[in-house]
Amino acid sequence: MPCEGCMERENMSTGATMEFLLLGFSELLCLRVLLFLIFLVVHLVTLAGNMIIFMAVIMEPSRPPMLFFLCQLSAIELCYTLVIVPKALLSLIVVDSSTISFIGCAAQMHLFVALGGAECFLLVAMSYDRYVAICRPLHYMAVMSEGFCLRLAGVCCLGAFAVALGLTVAVFRLPFCQSRRINHFFCDVPAVLHLACTQSYTPELPLLAACVLLLLLPFLLILTSYVCIAAALLHVTSSVGRGKAFSTCVSHLAITLLHYGCATFIYIRPKSSYSPARDKVVSLVYTNITPLLYPLIYSLRNKEIRGILRKMLKRNKIAQLN
8 A cells, every 4th residue: 555645856955855764673672782782792793703704815825716705705794784784783772763864775775785786796706616616627727817806806796786776776766655764774675665655566676677687697697507516526436526526615505595595585575575573583684694604604614714714823823922
């Protein structure tokens, strides 16, 4: 049903003075302090974990392509959490509902979608790296050269930011209800679309197109890479060789399932099935827990990362002794 009192924005000045109310966790007043402390600790640990991996890889003089992509992934996660979590933490300590300007809400949505999309594309690049390493090992260094990896990383970021810009512009050109109360802790696309004063499914078309470009297409490419990897491993007679090849893919597979599982649940569905309470819970996992798990997964499963971290700790001990 369309809401009452819809406002058409005739020019940019109207949009510039418009504000939204982020309700956040206003229904959990008695748990605000506990939630704030939990989210703050998780946020700080997430920042520390991703920063350690980022700095460790940066300080390594010789970086293989997978470590280069992992460094970029850590940088994206750092920016990703900084876009969402500080505002969510602020909403927990502010007594009244947290307000966000029209431009601020659009900027937050654009950065959130762009960084999430860049991560989707980056996971494709990492799956291609695994495909070349396992299926074409003799040509690995020639194919995955430093220049090619830099171009691939640039395409991932620029492509995601372009798609996110188109989606953000399409969403914020819609007429919104006068209440403008977003039942979420950040300007997520489904939550903002829920305020649109329209009965048709037309406003959902840009979101559907973005889901195809940022979720479905990358997932199909990752699936194709792993089908080729599985086919190649069938020809490996040694069980030790198959196990070693598969172990290099475990961490990437785990992150892919986490990322695409949450994103698919939130974004690939009709507007009629929107549930604010359920979305907030899934978004908490998506924006707080998964970025925390990423450095843990790679630190535990990747021998190169563990080796770099050990060398960094040794350098710190030597510096302290000197």
